[in-house]
Amino acid sequence: MATGLRPLHARYPYFERSREAVREADVSLVAAARDEAVAERALARVETVLTEGTVGEPERGTRTELLSYPIARVLVSLVDQPVLVHRYARAEAEAARERFVADLGRRELKSAPGNRLTLEGLLEEFDLDGAVRGTGRAETSEADTERGDGYEMGVSSYLSLAADRRGEEWRLVNRRLAKGWVALSREDVLALLGEAVRQRVASGLPLSVPAEIEAPLEEAVATIEERLAETNLIRDIDTVVPELFPPCMKYLLDQVQKGEHLEHHSRFAITAFLSNIGMETDDIVELYMVNPGFGEEITRYQTDHIRGVSSPTEYSTPACATMQSYGDCVNMDDRCERISHPMGYYEDALEDADDADLTDWRARESEAEAKTEAEAGE
Ligand code: SF4
Structure with missing residues (x-):
């Protein structure tokens, strides 16, 4: 074990003292990405999120387990799908919560000094x-x-x-x-x-990954992409079905399409939501085009900024508490009682819907265009 790396660091790799221990041990990310055992555990960390909703069983080796965390973040960044970032951070958080329950009050982890977890700490x-x-x-x-x-x-x-x-x-x-x-x-x-x-795990994701770290991880990235395709997660959350949108987003979209002026926070909320469910800038710009006050250039600029294309981060849809404080939470329904985030509402609604109801808005649009063209050609 490299000096200074303790079991507690491996168990909670997102703690500041764990990050500090990695810095002190002077292990570069490039070296970690090239380490087969580390890369394998990092892959398992992300792959098990997709198959079982957990980060899998920890490795016994402290160094491998600890370094697998930053490499797992790199893998999630390279796959670059909001739904994976979301699920991965959630699984790390759930593992952390279970470990807090198990470890609090325990005397020491593996008897090494400084390994005790306390609620105060x-x-x-x-x-x-x-x-x-x-x-x-x-x-x-x-x-x-x-x-x-x-x-x-x-x-x-x-x-x-x-x-x-x-x-x-x-x-x-x-x-x-x-x-x-x-x-x-x-x-x-x-x-x-x-x-x-x-929040800490998700913060800063996706990272910008230098080529020398990306190269040794190509196979692992391909495996995760394959697994993602099998689980249909991307298709699910990226399905754009406005009928299933949360009431607040339905309302805001309706306002946009009626040509009403939206306050900055409302426009941010609907654009972030559409972007987080997988819509591209072109699709969003097209959706806003019916608005007579629409300015293509500014909409494109704002959308690219929110999507993280022209800014360092992809912005998240505001949570219900924030929507409420801005007066953007309207027409609440029963599902709203069970969730605390518009993305959670939409995820739930998609899960509950019949496959037959899940026709993507973009597919409907192309069908309609094809029909119009066919009619014009008759
Ligand atoms: S409770 Fe949340 S999801 Fe429901 S309308 Fe309000 S902000 Fe939207």
Whole structure:
């Protein structure tokens, strides 16, 4: 094992101290990408996300397991599909949450000093030490902790971490809120720490990957692309079926097509949504063209910026909490009660829909064009 690399670093490779340990060990990403064992585990990390929804079983070797994480991020970046980034970050977060539950309170991992995981240390890792406090009842009554009496989190931290969590129980209206503090159980705190991991894993993805790192990973990338094609994930989330859009996006799209002027935040929300479900700039520009106030150049510029074509990052659709604060959350329906993100709404709606209902909007458009051309030629 390289000096300074500990089992805790391998178990939680996204921790700042783990990244620091890698920097100190002076292992280059190029060397890691060329290391067969590391590349193999990195591939398994991503491939198992697609087959089982998890990051798979950890490698016993600390160095291999730890380095497989940055290489897995490189693989996800090279495949460059928003749905893979989303699923991968979610699987790392879920693995983290399970490990938090298992490791907290354990004396030491493999008895090496400095390997103990504590809740205080975890909160500090994610800059939440001032944002979470115990109420003193967590250890005394299990019933209390289940109701969310053991801990409290400052409301702004809560909103930023709970925004993407599915389930009615995460909506602020369903939580006890007093003087800016939201009541939580220990389980809730660990779930929200998992969310902090998800945000950290997803941040900066996709990375821009230099050619010397990409070359040794070509085969692994091809394997993931094959697996993606088999799972139909891309087709699913990239299917553009406006009837299944969340009510807020249906409304905004309708406004665009009626030629109404949209505020900047609303235009950002609908464009980010259309881009996140896989629409290309040309398709989005075409969709906006019916708007009399449409300016092709500015729309193209904004869309490329949001899609990450002309900017370092692809912007995400705002979560429901943000949509609500801007007044963009309208016509909520039953499904809205179960989700906290418009992408979650759409993913759910696609999963529930019959295959027969899943005709892509773009396919309908081309069919309609072909029909018009055929009629004109008669
Ligand atoms: S709850 Fe979320 S998905 Fe539903 S309309 Fe509001 S912002 Fe859109």
